[in-house]
Amino acid sequence: MSNTNAFAGPWSTLPTTLTPWIQDVINSMGHTQMTPVQASTIPLFMQHKDVVVEAVTGSGKTLAFVIPILEKLIRRETKLRKNEIGALVDEYFIRELASQIHSVFTLFLSSQPGISHSDSPSSSEETLESLRSSNPPEFPPPLLVVSSDTTPAQDVENLLSTGADIVIGTPGRIEELLLGRGKDVVNVKELEVLVLDEADRLLDLGFQNTVTKILKHLPKQRRTGLFSATMTDADALSELVRVGLRNPARVVVKVQTKKVKKKGDASLAQAVEERRTPASLKNFFLVCRPSEKLLQLCRIIQHETTSQESSRFIVYFATCACVDYFYRILPLFLSSNTSLFSLHGHLTPSTRTRTLASFTASACTPTTPSILLATDVAARGLDLPDVDVVLQFDPPVDPKAFSHRCGRTARAGRSGRAWVLLTGREREYVDFMTLRKIPLKERLPFPSTDTQVTVDDEAEDPEVEPSVQVIRKKVLTDRALNDKATKAYVSFVRAYTKHEASYIFRLKDLDLIGVAKCFGLLRLPKMPELKDSNRDGWQDADLEVSESNRIYNSAPFLTRTPNQWSSYAYADKTQEAKRVSEASQKKVQDSEPPTKKRSRSDQKLVNAAWSKQSSRKDEREKRKEKKERKRRWLKSQKDEPNPKGPDDATEGGEEDDDWDDLAREERMAKKLKRGDISQASFDQEFTDL
Template sequence: MSATSAFAGLWSSLPESLTPWILDAIQSMGHTHMTPVQASTIPLFMKHKDVVVEAVTGSGKTLAFVIPTLERLIRRESKLRKNEVAVLVVSPTRELATQIHSIFSLFLAAQPRSSVSDEDDDGVSELEYPPPLLLISSKESSPAQDIERFLSTGADIVVGTPGRMEEFLLGQGRTVVNVKELEVLILDEADRLLDLGFHASITRIITHMPKQRRTGLFSATMTDALSELVRVGLRNPARIVVKVQTKKMQKGTQERELIEEQRIPANLQNFYLSCRASEKVVQLSRIIDLETKRHGTSQFIVYFATCACVDYFYRVLPSVLPSSVTLYSLHGHLQPATRTRTLASFSSAASTPSSPSVLLATDVAARGLDLPHVDAVIQFDPPSDTKAFSHRCGRTARAGRSGRAWVLFVGREVEYVDLMAVRKIPLKEHKYLMASGPASGDEDRPEDPAAAIYLEKMRKAVLADRMLNDQAAKAFVSFVHAYSKHEASYIFRVKDLDLIGLGKSFGLLRLPRMPELKDCDRSNWTDAEVDWDTYAYADAAQEAKRLAAQAAKPSSEDVSRRKAERAQQKKRNNAWSDGLAKREERDKRKEKKSRKKKWLKAQAQSTEGDAQSGSAKRAREAPLGSDGDESEDWDALAREERMAKKVKRGEISQKAFDAEFTGL
């Protein structure tokens, strides 16, 4: 399908004409024609219909709700008061909320200014519709300050994330913000709002809204979880699903043309590449090189599984990538202000094929972001959430542009291709990239020699700073943990993963201690030669802390002594149920019994007649020593002898005897 076939007519073909300054703003943005999702959604939304819209990424969903929302605001019969809101837009991430806010701002900045008379002036120029208000968490703005900004600007349109929006409407702003005149409620990336655990917040926001409103749910992927939300918040909604279809020739006895549906942009080439775990970084480097030289790509997004992986590879990849490559880091654990600066810097970077820009990111950058200069996306790790796959790919090939998406598979992960085919996301195999070009598809080929070279380069970088070693171990463990929680667990199984090869791709100096590595064959692994006592942190404060801890480390003698003490304490703490104490008592009684027999024998040999009998009697009645416990012990021994005779005669069972005297 060509780029032009994605257009669905001129803006002038809409049933209701757009306001002139709205149309001028659209054309100034370069949108001369409507996309299918815009042509389908705008007329319904302007005719007071609730809509549930599902369309592939990059299809123009944002304008599909921005334009009719502004038109409804313009066509209001009465002007809103300072504390009244007409439009609420809820987005799952601060980056997407900021982007939507910028689009509303762009349109409202294009409105004509009206002149009003003033007693002290001949006239002043003011905007009829104030700028939109953005509600996202930041150090610069608290919820109380959000209310102040709302009242001072009189914003009719409010865009924000769920938590901040709930605080604005139901927290401090409950008695201030008036939503009785609300015209439109938009939930963008609606399925993601529920996936991130915002269901309760969204439900409270919806129930606080007036029933006489228009509601729109927009996303590239809809889930069953939305059905409840639709029932609660929408009235007889129109379902709009915009599909992408491709033509394919089926060969056989007679060739015929087939029409196939897919859930990715028509101009997107989606490749997968299979390699060993130890070769992933090598392939990442070669894909970037191939893209820049063959397609002139200047901006990339590389997706990793965890925030720790992004942090680590951001620090270590410069050791294996050309110095002309500029790296950016974006993930959810960064401070909001840092994320905003990173995204702005990457978007505005003066990138060229000879000096490309590469954004290393997690799925926080997978949805909704419009980065028009990104022509290639590389999924270093397939996403744990299978729905995120199409969203990642959709960061390129947007608005009719062409683009390429790559994903790296290890071992049996290639079975993911069939899963994506079921979800109408076709993937085309690309041969393994060698330094001289694509390799054959032979699975028995030897390991790429470059893998060992890259391992040494990465280890050299890690050896320069002990903090990188800490980050490497943390990233490795976090990846294995995320891998174990993959939605497609029947494909992504830790026991099938080459953890040794993975350790090489991370440039680890040594393998971390973790249960998953316990039974691994380490014949193909060699620890780096490191003097761990002198291996230092580059940061002076961290190194001082390490040295202090090292100095306080106990000596080998102290360690042995503490080990012996712990063994004694463990012995004292043993449960009575294991019979240890009773067994010790039994052994003590046997020893005393033996001593008694010897003493009696000696007495019998040294005495005669009645004296002997009396002496023996007194011996049985008197203690051996001054300890009063001895007589009690002899009584117990006598009782044990009597019980043993009863066992022999069959009067009691052996089991009862053992329970009484051995505790077994």
């Protein structure tokens, strides 16, 4: 979909004329014409058809279901009661997506006749409050049910107090509203429309039970819509029966690029490529060494800000720990005018909301760019305006997320660029993406000097070592940064082993030492993945402590001397005091005289798991064996007078005591069975711990 063919006619061409105030809101949003997905979906939804919609990111899927929902509720003959729901939007589990859809519904409903707009609210919360305080509107405000904002009991109370006809939420909270606290209160018999947004993820096994319970609870006489940018044929068709769609209409908006071939004076236009990304999006890939990835990332940002005049970026990393770490490291290599924002799943919902709002509202120019560092929590559905460039520091574990990441730019006909950094064997990922109809164009690594550097050069980029020194010098100022670096490195390696395209992303082909350089590690962590790694050229960083015992010098890392880790301090005084206290306790324990040396078998028990089940099992096996020996001996010696113990091992001594113990254990076992004693008492009596 390009700028020239991204529209499919004016809204007036719809078979059903839109309500005037709905049309006014659409015009105020700047959507003078429909996109192809809207022109195809809205008439079907309005004609009581179930739909399965697949269209590239940024193509207008949200309005394709928001408008039919509103029109259906407006055209109802009877008004819904306060405990009845007319439409349900089940959103992918990320709460930011549900909040975004909720804000769109709020925008429309706040514009219905009879509502005052004199004060022009400055936020969606104020818009909602204005709507609730109006005298009373014909259609109540929508209800948002997501975790952390309210409790399930408050969700039920809010529904009853506002009389919301439209509910938007994540699967877990919707299930709680309909089948938990609100089971006997909330009425879904009048439900008109169900929408599953980002349906390919909602239909994953992780949500199967929740979605199935919700669908069984809803009335069969409803309209259902499945929307996604990556709803492949296999994904949709295999699940249609399960989700209860009835004779659905499938809407697939394809993007094709055309090549003009000249033959004499005639020109022939021939479609040569089908894409799952907007035609206005330029996708690039760059192959470099793992140790060079951070340098190449910074050079791409510099290239985009200077030559392309880009100002708003999103950079995707593999894990939350990587985002957290590079958020503190990247300022060392970017201009001081750059604004960085961090967004990942380990942040609290309120923090994520504030971060998104700050990034969206930030005033940025090519000289003062804004960069959002994120995981895939910001990959799907989020409508972040004016994003010029998407950079993928690490390819996503799930290949489906690739197009969703790229789709944060080049939205609604705008142009945009997306980059992905690959290393070594990962070049095969380009062919894999081509098969998934996502074409990528190669760009050579950006050189450090005027000399052209290509991926085939044997020499590592000369700026790698200086950059490592810069990172290490920063890390040495605070031991907490070293902890973050190690955690980020370990999380990256483990995420790498979970790639779905495992035949491309193979850990044995990854230069783990080069990755460690990129992270600026002071020392390699102890982990099984590094057992067979080639450590040539790697030296742990020396910690040279100054006389003040507070300033650390990281250069030049050329000699191997004992690391002064005992003096390597946390910048936070409380955390440092705790570390010193624990180190002192360990020193005291190490100075105590050693206890009696254990045998190898005893040491094996000491090193065993904390659970006592293993030792208890051994004791029970021994007692069982003795009991069996006694049974066999008594049987063989039944007719002999005055028999001695089994195997004549003792004369009324140790073995007789064992027999008495066995008899006593049987008596205690009977008491345990009757409930006269507890299991803990029985184990304490007969287990040698």
